[in-house]
Amino acid sequence: MALNKMFGAIRGRAPSQKLARISSQMQSPSSLRSFCAAAKEMTVRDALNSAIDEEMSADSKVYLMGEEVGEYQGAYKISKGLLQKFGPDRVLDTPITEAGFTGIGVGSAFYGLKPIVEFMTFNFAMQAIDHIINSAAKTNYMSAGQISVPIVFRGPNGAAAGVAAQHSQCFAAWYGSCPGLKVLSPYSAEDARGLLKAAIRDPDPVVFLENEILYGEAFPVSAEVLDPSFVLPIGKAKIEREGTDVTVTAFSKMVGYALKAAEILEKEGINVEVINLRSIRPLDRATINQSVRKTNRLVTVEEGWPQHGIGAEICTSVVEESFDYLDAPVERITGADVPMPYAANLERMAVPQIEDIVRAVKRACSRSARGK
Amino acid sequence: MWRGFTLQQFANQCYGNEYDLGKGRQMPVHYGSNELNYLTVSSPIATQVPQAVGAAYGLKMDKKDACAVTYFGDGGTSEGDFHAGMNFAAVLGAPVLFICRNNGWAISTPTSEQFRSDGVAIKGQAYGVRSIRVDGNDALAVYFAVKNARKMAVEEFRPILIEALTYRVGHHSTSDDSSKYRSVDEIEYWRTRRDPVARLRMFLQSNRWWDDENEDLLRQDLRTQMMSVLHNAESKKKPGLSNLFEDVYDVIPQNLKEQEQETQAIVGKYPKDYPSDVPLD
Numbered sequence A: 001m002a003l004n005k006m007f008g009a010i011r012g013r014a015p016s017q018k019l020a021r022i023s024s025q026m027q028s029p030s031s032l033r034s035f036c037a038a039a040k041e042m043t044v045r046d047a048l049n050s051a052i053d054e055e056m057s058a059d060s061k062v063y064l065m066g067e068e069v070g071e072y073q074g075a076y077k078i079s080k081g082l083l084q085k086f087g088p089d090r091v092l093d094t095p096i097t098e099a100g101f102t103g104i105g106v107g108s109a110f111y112g113l114k115p116i117v118e119f120m121t122f123n124f125a126m127q128a129i130d131h132i133i134n135s136a137a138k139t140n141y142m143s144a145g146q147i148s149v150p151i152v153f154r155g156p157n158g159a160a161a162g163v164a165a166q167h168s169q170c171f172a173a174w175y176g177s178c179p180g181l182k183v184l185s186p187y188s189a190e191d192a193r194g195l196l197k198a199a200i201r202d203p204d205p206v207v208f209l210e211n212e213i214l215y216g217e218a219f220p221v222s223a224e225v226l227d228p229s230f231v232l233p234i235g236k237a238k239i240e241r242e243g244t245d246v247t248v249t250a251f252s253k254m255v256g257y258a259l260k261a262a263e264i265l266e267k268e269g270i271n272v273e274v275i276n277l278r279s280i281r282p283l284d285r286a287t288i289n290q291s292v293r294k295t296n297r298l299v300t301v302e303e304g305w306p307q308h309g310i311g312a313e314i315c316t317s318v319v320e321e322s323f324d325y326l327d328a329p330v331e332r333i334t335g336a337d338v339p340m341p342y343a344a345n346l347e348r349m350a351v352p353q354i355e356d357i358v359r360a361v362k363r364a365c366s367r368s369a370r371g372k
Numbered sequence B: 001m002w003r004g005f006t007l008q009q010f011a012n013q014c015y016g017n018e019y020d021l022g023k024g025r026q027m028p029v030h031y032g033s034n035e036l037n038y039l040t041v042s043s044p045i046a047t048q049v050p051q052a053v054g055a056a057y058g059l060k061m062d063k064k065d066a067c068a069v070t071y072f073g074d075g076g077t078s079e080g081d082f083h084a085g086m087n088f089a090a091v092l093g094a095p096v097l098f099i100c101r102n103n104g105w106a107i108s109t110p111t112s113e114q115f116r117s118d119g120v121a122i123k124g125q126a127y128g129v130r131s132i133r134v135d136g137n138d139a140l141a142v143y144f145a146v147k148n149a150r151k152m153a154v155e156e157f158r159p160i161l162i163e164a165l166t167y168r169v170g171h172h173s174t175s176d177d178s179s180k181y182r183s184v185d186e187i188e189y190w191r192t193r194r195d196p197v198a199r200l201r202m203f204l205q206s207n208r209w210w211d212d213e214n215e216d217l218l219r220q221d222l223r224t225q226m227m228s229v230l231h232n233a234e235s236k237k238k239p240g241l242s243n244l245f246e247d248v249y250d251v252i253p254q255n256l257k258e259q260e261q262e263t264q265a266i267v268g269k270y271p272k273d274y275p276s277d278v279p280l281d
Helices: A003-027 A027-035 A044-058 A081-085 A100-113 A126-135 A173-176 A187-200 A253-267 A284-296 A312-325 A342-352 A354-364 B009-013 B049-063 B080-092 B122-128 B139-156 B184-193 B196-206 B213-237 B256-270
Strands: A042-043 A063-067 A091-093 A116-117 A154-156 A182-184 A208-211 A219-221 A240-242 A244-248 A272-276 A279-281 A298-301 A331-333 B069-075 B095-100 B130-135 B160-165
Touching: A003 A100, A044 A063, A044 A081, A044 A187, A044 A219, A044 B130, A063 A100, A081 A091, A081 A173, A081 A253, A091 A312, A100 A116, A100 A126, A126 A154, A126 B130, A154 A187, A173 A182, A173 A312, A182 B122, A187 A208, A208 A219, A208 A240, A219 A244, A219 B139, A240 A253, A244 A253, A244 A284, A244 A354, A253 A272, A253 A298, A272 A284, A284 A312, A298 A312, A298 A354, A312 A331, A331 A354, B009 B213, B049 B069, B049 B095, B049 B122, B049 B160, B080 B095, B080 B122, B122 B130, B122 B160, B130 B139, B139 B160
Parallel strands: A063 A091, A063 A116, A116 A154, A154 A208, A182 A208, A244 A272, A244 A298, A298 A331, B069 B095, B095 B160, B130 B160
Antiparallel strands: A042 A219, A182 A279, A240 A272
């Protein structure tokens, strides 16, 4: 099953590359110049690695800490080469205590350092969640602005492949509800570089939700993206694909699924606008609402659980601000309301697939009866 | 107090008035001051232990002639954070002092129900942290223990654990009546026969550096000061409405600005529904 997904990803990559290249051109004139030359590609893994490398070089207060980030080069090789380059004072291999190293990271941020705390997955961050929320998120407020916490918590989030319940939870909704935190979730290599650099430079605590499956995926990157000064604004979503008939919101891996669903729907005459949220908190309500006012239909997509999820918040935002523009009820596509099973067939049923998104869009466009 | 936080500042924090450095955000006794390098007190128990290690690591990286110090009770040594913090401090060689006030009680839980180890000092040793047990009711013993510990921490880049043995004579808080779970005789014994302040006073008096007259004058003066600062603090205005929305982030986000404006409009429109001592600015 995982193999099929991989092949699907490879087959589907070429057209979405073109789309990504075209949409990135629409945003920056400098990348137009690079259109003629062969576009450089970069994996999300290398994007994250280069972002951390550049920020550590630029600011001696930035340091990385986590399990296996040093000698092992990172559990997912995100920190490859960093121990060799910056030394053990700035790349710390920690004992196995999430609560411990998170607390230490926060304490050092109180002092004035800028830690990047890596969790092997965000599931294990639950053992440290008191420090993330009570020590990091709330401290600037509780200290009346006297103590800021310029810390980044990063690591893989959500479902991977065959890792079951305790390794597959999506934490976007939990962290996204907490004032004092900023929560980001990249999709492409450009997202990964620009958002991680922004997160490291930000004086507020940032939860940076990556995706294990996307680490190995390569995306075209322009010269602008590769520049060490490249940074993306926090709180701005990206329109990955412009459309007129329906708005589909997604983040992280689901952006890729939404884009593939859009290609399928294009052949059936439905023109889909895909929004890559990039930022869960602050949520770019303006871009989402502007899009829905244009298309009049909304489908939200996420891998996490349905109750109190990201889609629930987006739906409410649109109902509050753009109710008169909706021509159909909002459709929510989410993971199943169960802990993630292990068996490959069950796992496939527990997370959204491209077909689910296609059917939801058709329901929103009233192309098929409700419930199909 | 020793660092320079004034009695008035303490009172302002307790009342959460407009002069509170914490802008009315924190419960009483959760004070803090950047100027005095004193981290704003946080409620979850023992979270300060790994935080202090982190701050100490920062001091070490900056090669400062300084250490971090953190305090907790006997109960705090049961928390996971205590163990994580101790372990890390030893591994990182962090210049930090862990001062445990073992006063025998965590609210109603006596130390015999808190742990079965030989007190707290041995826990430090288990993690490779040099530890000492000291009579917490002997002011001079504590002074010398901490002074030497600081020297070791700063010069040798290592953590030190100090277990100060004492007894909690008072109730845990104003919501507690500790006679419900311990004998009044026990409390009285420690209060009258083992009081550390009385012990220091008798030492000073026996050396003729202090006498009863000075004692009475000092007590009167302090009582007057306390009444005055509390009265002052109580009469001050509370922080303005904008303090509700500031400092969530470094820069106030647009949604909070809008909420603030909406709230000001509503409070302005229905003033009778809102407390009169909250300024609208």
